[in-house]
Amino acid sequence: MAPKTEEWNNAIAEEDAVALVREMAQAGDARAMRILGVAYRNGKGGVKKDFEQAFIWLSKAAALRDVTSLTACGVAYLFGMGVERSISRGLSIIGVAAGMGSEQACGILGHANEEGKYGFDKNQEEALRWYREMQMCVARDACEKMRFRAAACLSGE
Helix, strand or coil, X not given: CXXXXXXXXXXXXXXXXXXXXXXXXXXXXXXXXXXXXXXXHHCCCCCCCCHHHHHHHHHHHHHCCCHHHHHHHHHHXXXXXXXXXXXXXXXXXXXXXXXXXXXXXXXXXXXXXXXXXXXXXXXXXXXXXXXXXXXXXCECCCCHXXXXXXXXXXXXX
16 A cells, blocks of 8 residues: 555655754754754654664764753663663763753752662752752753652752
């Protein structure tokens, strides 16, 4: 059964968009590198899910000081997504990203302290400090679930 014209046109448009983003990424555009990395990580935008390719592109963007990509690389290390798992390396990278203003990175550190994850002791004061820091971040890259968790913790101060 042949694909419907609309599906076919959408597939071609996706391929064209991915080709353009890839061209921009190969030319050194950090934002395009991040977009391509996220597409590979999520298996969206006409590319198949590939954590190794995702990590390659996100780490290239991170090297160009793209803070959201830096956070994504830290998360990749925490969970071993496309790279050998290393909690210490992941937390180190996430700490740098938090210092650069990544809302998601601050949220990860807040959650780690709140729940005692990744080798952290439970420390409510430190969790609150990181959750407050989220509110001042320039890179608004946290998901709604993380923002909700932070707000819930802060409302119980």
